[in-house]
Amino acid sequence: MSKYFKISWVHPVLVFLALILDGVIALNWAPVLYKLPMSASPLLVLLVLLMPILVKVDNNLNEHINLYVLAGIVGLVYDFYYTGYVGVSLIGFPLMVGLAVWAQKYFEYSYFWEMLIFFVVISIYLIFDYLAFGIINVAKANLQEFIIFHMFPSILINLIFFIVFFPALSILYRWLESPNLVDYQVENKQINNRLIFKRSDRM
Template sequence: MNEQWKVKVFAPLLIFFGFLMDGLLSGVFSEQLYGGTGVMVPRLIVLIFILMSFYLPRNKMILYAVIFGLLYDSYYVGILGIYVAAFPLIVYITEKLKRVLNPNPIVVGMMVIINLSLLEFILYEFYKVLSFTTLDTSTFMASRLGPTLLLNLVFFILVFYPLKKMILKMIEN
């Protein structure tokens, strides 16, 4: 009972913290993140989803991904649907790959690279179809994908062990 309570309360709070930190970092460091030649987008919520997908049940994580995808869409984007579809896809891919992979830092780091690349390409194609962007693919990869992956890998290195310990503490009896 206590374990279920911890998971039901602290998992959404941890995801919500990542949701808020994405916006806070974007707002506070907007000149550094969005100025210059590249665009770096913090995706802490994706890091949290990836790591939590290794330890929590798939159905629960997909539900959280849909709920927070809807929140992310309505609060940050204004177009409903893209993150509602992308976040559960990330959780699903991570859950399928966790069956054959051990959640050590290198594997989780590679999952972060794969999932963030997938997310950014989905967003790029979505915005390209809607004519919200005129970037070609090579410019997108150089000016947005590369810097975003680099920023989020730095975040991953900083938060992996504390986040993993919090998640393990949350699910232990």
């Protein structure tokens, strides 16, 4: 990666941009997303939040920032601006990070498996969201109405987001993760006419 672009700060920036984009999409596509009785929630922020896990670059990222802390902060902002009830996404987003980390242990990296993991995460988050609002007596729809008119449309729109954005995001995150020869120091030694490279502490 370029020494000027490090995943430890690019990732949080992208997550917050996705958070803003969710609001923009919800506002501009409201006639489509919220055409009664249907309502679909764009959750692009969850896709971007999970990208280091989905493309398996989260180990190096965790040396600099904690994905769970980032998920909690983003969830808190999401609650303030979108749900209106603090605690739902504040708890839900870190739980989804943990779920993705757990699920990723059992699958090799491939487009299909990453889509499946994202599908499971989105589905469970929507169920968690419904149960949370039910506990505080805010959810108005019964379970059948929730599944038909909210859960299915939300899953569909977010899978479309995955198909559109995941390939480009995957390339970006792998580029950010890849080492750069600028970050190596060349020692003045030779073994069998081969130069020895030593990793710099600036990584």
